[in-house]
Amino acid sequence: MPTLTPRERLADARLYLCTDARSSPADLEDFLHAALRGGVDVVQLRDKSLDVARELELQELVARVASEHQALWAVNDRSDVATLTGAPVVHMGQGDLPTHAVRTLLGAEPLLGRSTHSAAQAAAADGDPGVDYFCVGPLWATPTKPGRTAVGLDLLRQVAASRPTSPWFAIGGIDAGRLDAVLEAGAERVVVVRAITEAADPERAARELRERLPATVRTG
Numbered sequence: 001m002p003t004l005t006p007r008e009r010l011a012d013a014r015l016y017l018c019t020d021a022r023s024s025p026a027d028l029e030d031f032l033h034a035a036l037r038g039g040v041d042v043v044q045l046r047d048k049s050l051d052v053a054r055e056l057e058l059q060e061l062v063a064r065v066a067s068e069h070q071a072l073w074a075v076n077d078r079s080d081v082a083t084l085t086g087a088p089v090v091h092m093g094q095g096d097l098p099t100h101a102v103r104t105l106l107g108a109e110p111l112l113g114r115s116t117h118s119a120a121q122a123a124a125a126d127g128d129p130g131v132d133y134f135c136v137g138p139l140w141a142t143p144t145k146p147g148r149t150a151v152g153l154d155l156l157r158q159v160a161a162s163r164p165t166s167p168w169f170a171i172g173g174i175d176a177g178r179l180d181a182v183l184e185a186g187a188e189r190v191v192v193v194r195a196i197t198e199a200a201d202p203e204r205a206a207r208e209l210r211e212r213l214p215a216t217v218r219t220g
Contacts, residue, residue, distance in 0.1 A: 010042075015040050079101075091135075113134060133168060138173060142172050189217065
């Protein structure tokens with residue numbers, strides 16, 4: 001089977017997982033193997049409590065496990081960490097470095113994601129040649145983004161109706177019980193956190209979500 005490029009993997013990606021560092025490296029490794037066996041396509045370690053040295057150590061673990069499953073892995077916010085680890089994906093929020101600065105630091109190779117919270121931000125990300133994918137949310141208030149106002153499903157409908165040409169993901173409070181509403185609003189890819197990180201059986205939780213996502217996605 002030919003090895004897919006990161007861009008080809010992104011095009012096929014439907015289920016994106018953000019996780020904290022868990023209770024220990026061994027716990028994180030076991031959890032990642034389970035989630036990736038269940039069908040997670042992209043995994044991002046997002047834990048603001050980590051210092052840089054600890055994050056670098058754990059990103060090496062994430063990279064190794066993701067590579068074993070031929071999945072993508074992403075660094076959140078930190079261009080320095082992305083450079084040092086050779087991350088295939090780096091994700092930036094609206095308050096983080098602008099695209100041209102990220103590209104100056106990292107070059108053209110890593111895939112760049114951007115968080116968006118309005119139709120205008122989504123359109124700007126979709127139209128930015130330096131951005132490879134974007135996320136829309138948070139759809140519901142979530143403890144992983146304290147203080148961030150929920151945007152609701154109406155924004156999701158607006159973005160879907162605009163028919164973006166870039167891959168895009170819905171994010172924020174999505175779980176098995178809310179997934180149908182997210183899909184009905186027009187999303188075809190999702191980012192989840194607690195739906196898998198807090199599951200008693202992460203592999204099963206990931207598989208049940210992945211199997212309900214579309215096998216193919218619309219573009220343009």
